Amino acid sequence: MGIKRGKNNRAQLKTKKMGNIKNQGFLRPRKSNDFLSFLAFNCQNIRGQLKIQQMIFMLLAITLFFSLVGLFFLTYSLGDIKQGFIDIQKENAQKIVSILSNSAEFSCSSKRQNCIDMDKALIMKDREEYIKFWQVDSIEIRKLYPFEGKEIECSIGNYPNCNILKVFQKRDNGADLIAQQDNYVSLCRKEVKNGEIYEKCDFGLLIVGFEENEN
Amino acid sequence: MKINRRLRGQEEMVGFILIVIIVAVIMVIFLGISLNKPKTETGKKSEEIRSFLNAMSIYTTDCAINYDPNYANVKDLVQYCSRNEDCLNGENSCDVLEEDLTKITEISWQTGQNNIKGYQMSINSTNILIFNGNKTSQYIGDYISLPAGIIEFKVYY
């Protein structure tokens, strides 16, 4: 069974190039001492193996290339989705903060937006029945202007000479809060001067803390 | 001839690698162009700025008009400032208004933080114009209508 080396036989199965046992002794060179003939003979024999190696290299390169493309595409699209999710969460959190500042428990008037009755907010401090009501982790009110120079937490004893009112905090350690959303509000209270009572409003911030996946 | 036949596979490999490199370079260029698109000027209303303006307009100043302690809030003070009236303590209402608005905006919108490059506040019925930082092509703004004028506020990013 000889192997005819013609055009028809040029493209042969890549896995087999052994050919005629009689004529091809890959591991057993001819007894001829012709070194060049030996080389030529072996080069033809190992052509198939070269082709295999080339094919493997090419497939590896293609796989690597398309995986890089795919990785890049995934990173971009996932990043976009994640940003979209974060934007929706932020939007929802902003709405909840807005609802909170206009709710009956904090709002100073149904006719004024973003106005908090500080007297009422002080009364709301640490009311246990409201802890689950708002579906938030913490509520804090900070006076931004005028500022006393240092941070003073509000209590019944030092009010209104203070600037941080922690209405409630679900977690024992406030540092565990994952996300916070805030809203500018005016902080209004009843003030007495010269025997007259008037309304005094400061400028502040309502800060609401959320768990990451609550909204 | 033998040399040519031996090198054919290598020629094909080199050709293949060249194609891959060219495609990769084109993709990187395309990506670079799409990420570096020049940003056009945008003016979006923001809930945050709306809340800021609402809260700021009710702030009670130290300017008492008519009698003590009838202190005016920002809303009322804009009206007095447009008529160039003075407070009971002798200060000009516009000076008090400008000072308070400057401090409130300074505390609330600190340039350099949260990508804020600058801000501008103006009241159309007065000469008050508060500006800090730098103007850029991208900003978020809103306004509030008061009986005596409009307060417009823009934050530049």
Add this chain to the structure above:
Amino acid sequence: MIKNKKGIQLSFAWIFALIAGAVILFLAIFIAARFLDIGEYKTDTETAKRIDILLNPLQTSFEEGKVTKINLPKETEIYNDCSTSGNFGKQYISLSQESFNKFPRPGEKIGFENKYIFSSNIEQGKIFYIFSKNFEYPFKVSSVIYLTGKNYCFKDMPSRIKNEILGLKSGGSAENFYLENCPLDSIKVCFNINEDCDVIIEDKCKNDCENEFDKGIVRKDRDVMEYSTKTLMYGAIFSDEEIYECQTKRLMKRIENLAEVYYDESQFLSSRDCNTGMEPELLQLQSLSQSFDGNFILLNEIVQEINEKNIGVCKLWE
């Protein structure tokens, strides 16, 4: 031994072209499928987003009088469940979308303590109308939400209520409210008239109300629902008796808590020389709302007294 060694020898360029072509074809089909709106996930996400509209933006005091119309892609059942347990009770909402002419079991219930939705126990349709009103009794308690998918025909209304309905219709979204040329399937709502009406509203004001129909009774089939304030009147019109009673009880729980807050605030202000004089009435309001059984007579009296006292610089609410 391989006898036939004929085969195809592909160059690397061909192989690369084939593989790249296959990948590009796949991407094209994938992108086309995404844009053709085949996925169920997109429908569910849109529906969930629209229900989010229902639950959030109507809760601020400045959204009152605005009707929002929700268009859903499929026939949907919205389940409204209400519970009075706990400090504030709870509002549950869940949905079920039509699939092969059937409504499967509704999805997971979403619960809220700070929302009050008046509607039938099950509202079915593709189009729903939502609007809100503030409930003040005597102070602002909360915004309440009305949800309906049905058509309503209002007959012989007093002018104040007519103007209110016209105000809702002026936004363009309240297409389900009719004052004339009512569709045959619409629910007829009549004021003080006992014709062939589905819902009859009886005015119980006897010179003790600011406006007519501020308090009264709503009759629906065999259900009789007593109300006080127009906010609860609309609640009785648009919801089942079971939901109406539950939501009213929840609102009373909120009033109870708010009355306690205002009582404490009143005492605090008194210590700072700002006397309201409302402490006894606020305590009574707290007690009456705690024991609310559907009867508004005593509550109306105490609310009126409190309103008369909430004046001056030391007023607790506006």
